[in-house]
Amino acid sequence: KQEVTQIPAALSVPEGENLVLNCSFTDSAIYNLQWFRQDPGKGLTSLLLIQSSQREQTSGRLNASLDKSSGRSTLYIAASQPGDSATYLCAVRTIAGNMLTFGGGTRLMVKP
Amino acid sequence: GAGVSQSPRYKVAKRGQDVALRCDPISGHVSLFWYQQALGQGPEFLTYFQNEAQLDKSGLPSDRFFAERPEGSVSTLKIQRTQQEDSAVYLCASSLLGMSEGEQFFGPGTRLTVL
Numbered sequence: 001k002q003e004v005t006q007i008p009a010a011l012s013v014p015e016g017e018n019l020v021l022n023c024s025f026t027d028s029a030i031y032n033l034q035w036f037r038q039d040p041g042k043g044l045t046s047l048l049l050i051q052s053s054q055r056e057q058t059s060g061r062l063n064a065s066l067d068k069s070s071g072r073s074t075l076y077i078a079a080s081q082p083g084d085s086a087t088y089l090c091a092v093r094t095i096a097g098n099m100l101t102f103g104g105g106t107r108l109m110v111k112p
Numbered sequence: 113g114a115g116v117s118q119s120p121r122y123k124v125a126k127r128g129q130d131v132a133l134r135c136d137p138i139s140g141h142v143s144l145f146w147y148q149q150a151l152g153q154g155p156e157f158l159t160y161f162q163n164e165a166q167l168d169k170s171g172l173p174s175d176r177f178f179a180e181r182p183e184g185s186v187s188t189l190k191i192q193r194t195q196q197e198d199s200a201v202y203l204c205a206s207s208l209l210g211m212s213e214g215e216q217f218f219g220p221g222t223r224l225t226v227l
Binding site: 004034036041042043044045046049089091097098099100101102103104105 | 116145147152153154155156157160167168170203205215216217219220221223
């Protein structure tokens with residue numbers, strides 16, 4: 001059974017810092033990996049989708065990498081802003097099933 | 113519509129009541145998923161439809177949970193005889209393509225509180 005772990009569970013940084021969120025998964029037989037943002041009381045907003053054949057995706061200040069063989073992904077946020085404060089979730093779509101398996105999330109607080 | 117919509121956004125039920133949660137996926141999206149998110153945790157898979165066919169219901173926690181998508185568009189998740197442990201946010205997602213490809217787009221969720 002696929003298991004997804006996110007470290008750290010919570011992170012507080014001053015505005016302007018570059019930061020890295022980590023995601024690891026146990027079953028490397030995946031179709032893709034998605035990073036989501038969730039604001040309190042809201043649904044999930046997709047940030048980046050990396051197909052299994054890709055190694056990274058970039059969108060603005062966000063860069064996500066994927067090392068499928070080692071079961072790891074990182075989300076890099078450059079020049080963090082208070083508006084980046086949210087919970088960040090990674091999820092993998094395993095070949096054995098159609099659903100997404102989520103990690104527990106990283107709660108990010110960016111202080112002005 | 114512009115995105116996935118869910119109704120109601122909030123539902124309070126007394127223990128033992130039946131509830132029905134609705135999901136309107138993005139028009140034309142083939143796949144539809146239901147997830148359950150307990151407080152402070154990541155979402156967990158409940159069930160998956162491709163058009164009107166329910167292809168996977170392995171995540172439904174008990175036979176009190178039932179989902180349908182009779183015409184391949186709108187879906188309803190029904191919970192019978194609700195229990196306190198059913199309190200969670202129920203998220204619906206849809207994707208354009210079938211099994212392996214396709215980004216999943218999520219609705220805002222329905223927050224269910226069982227008293």
